[in-house]
Amino acid sequence: MAQQSIFDAIVVGSGASGGWAAKVLTEGGMGVLMLEAGPHRVPARDFTEHVRSYEVPFRGLGDRHRLAAEQPVQSLCYACDEYSSHFFVNDHENPYTTAEGRPFTWIRGRQVGGKTYCWARESYRFSDHEFGAASRDGIGEDWPFDYAEIAPYYDKVESFIGVSGNRDGLPQFPDGQFLPPMRMSCGEILARNVIEARFGRKLLIDRVANLTAPLDGRTPCHYCDACQRGCFTQSYFNSPAFTIAAAAATGRLTLISDAVVSHVNTDDRGRATGVHYIDRLTREHRDLSARVVVLAASTIESTRIMLHSRSAAHPAGIANGSGVLGHYHMDHFTIPQATGTLPLLTKAERDPVGRPCATVMPRYQNLETADRRFLRGYRYDLWAGQEHFEHAFHTPGFGGAFKRAVRTRVPTRVTMGAQGECLPRFENHVRLDAAVVDAWGIPAVHVDAAYGDHERAQARAMADDVSEMVHAMGAEDMSDAKPEPSTFGLNIHEVGTARMGKDPRTSVLNRFNQAHEVKNLFVTDGACFPSQGPYEPTLTIMAVTVRASEYLLEEYRRGNLT
């Protein structure tokens, strides 16, 4: 079967990027083989969004014994809980190492769909403040294209996946093709009003890849508030229900699950000829051939595959003549949030719950005027609403009066945090660990990355600003934000390590995600980012993938890739 054929293209990875690559290439007429390291997910077995707390043994707290034994790293992620831990990898099968004193948390989802089942769905466009950041402050490299060039691809992605949002008209936060926005809560309205009146800053409803109106036959969100557990109605973007389904509908997609790709095979001249993979379950080794290879296995996984693709033509890993592969690793950092209650809104009635997003304050630092304290900028997150029963822990006493107070004095809690841009630095890197292999014998990665003075300076400013704003809302029982950057990796926005650029001496990929040194090798996931801005990477990953895939298609048709 597959071993005998030569596919037009192999796409490694089935998440946000791989799904789009497969869709664009198959719709353009190419025969595509998609390889995914994990299994298929079955809604009837694996989706748990309507399971209630009393239907699971640990009431949602999770079996700490099992999590500590099998997922000590993954369970650090807020979304990896008793209902959803099956969407995350087993840490013992998937080891990695870190540098002394430089911790890194690597959260991974291996299944058809990758992390798109459990992502937070925030979908923001970058602006030229991000794409052209290096020209403004001299740090790192600009992206090899500007906003005007990528904007049509943002349009295509948003129109297909469905992004709910408000058109806010802020130049640093470009509007897109939006479905109707979700609504703010009472507490968020109060916060928005205070923040605007006192500080002149804008608090906006999140833009999220949840359907607020029917789209292409899919029903809108029903606000069950558990998106990270799957969605029976396919009301938020995940690649199996959207892009992979579209690719499959062409009849030109072959999908092999449980295929753990080890490396890219090459010929004498160093061109990609296919990939080598190991069956996750049988441990059988196989080679598959294709005329073009697209890596979309997630930032560090794609780079790991490239570093492990060594040959006479590529002694330091495929397409790594520059020595840049693995370097300029970035992840957003956050800080411990400020939180308190809004006494004006304490009441007996329960507000409706279930909106699957929060609010966002776009970056306002270092736009038109420079902030002397730090470079680049950060954005804020704010959520306000009633919690399920957490206020009971803060309600004194016991007995009938306690029980009544919990029922009839429901506070509105506000939490506010921030997310900042990590600067690209050569020394923050990943490489192969010569001593450690995963369950399939593939070398593990060694991650050596840490935040520096820039991020710590941002964190101090974030903490001051956040605490000041939450105080101004009249919050009580407050705990202030703290100027402590989170663990590298824990924000799950890891990008870089195979960056795009115009200069082959300082970048791995060209402006269309094509390896400078291997014209039939493309890398379309977050590994390609030259810088990260303060916003979630996934929407940009998808737009970049569509742009790269359209270029690939055209080059393939012209015979330039073989």
Place this chain on the structure above:
Amino acid sequence: MSGEARGLSRREAIARLLGAGIVTTAGVDLLEAFAAPAAGPYRPRFFEDADLRLVATVASRIIPSDETPGAREARVEEWIDFFTAASEDARQTLYRGGLARLEGLCREHHGKGFLALEGRLQDEALTSLAQSSPEFFEAIKGDTIVGFYTSEIGLRELNWGGQMFHSECPGCTHPEHLEAPRDVRPSGRPQAP
């Protein structure tokens, strides 16, 4: 990021419940046992029968049955037994010692055990326990809170609407909020725009 931003995180909730503790016993067996309970009365996994009754009664004083059902109807003691059985040694020791202290305290003051006391005296004993053994009292209060409010009865008690189907996006519909306040003083009182 927004998932993390929203309210008390699961990790914080667990940390609050467990202190620094981690549940460490044979979780898989317990899970299967819990998923398919045998017919008949509940068979405790950690507590002796007498201690299970003690836990049940303490829980029912913390969240009593009054105009609405309480810990007794929600069988909170079964959750506490299950969770304690799956907990680390330190937490099991905390429970054993705490229940013994509660019994000792009752026998010292009243010459009989907690279960034999009338409700008013049980409440006095718990108030005294909260002062003399705050760590244990907070643990059993916290476990009662979790066991009750995550039960079907507890979700109804708080009219909790999560994990359900809603026809429209929940959010503020109050015109008075949309119009005002434009500003709020630190006291929390609205201020004229």
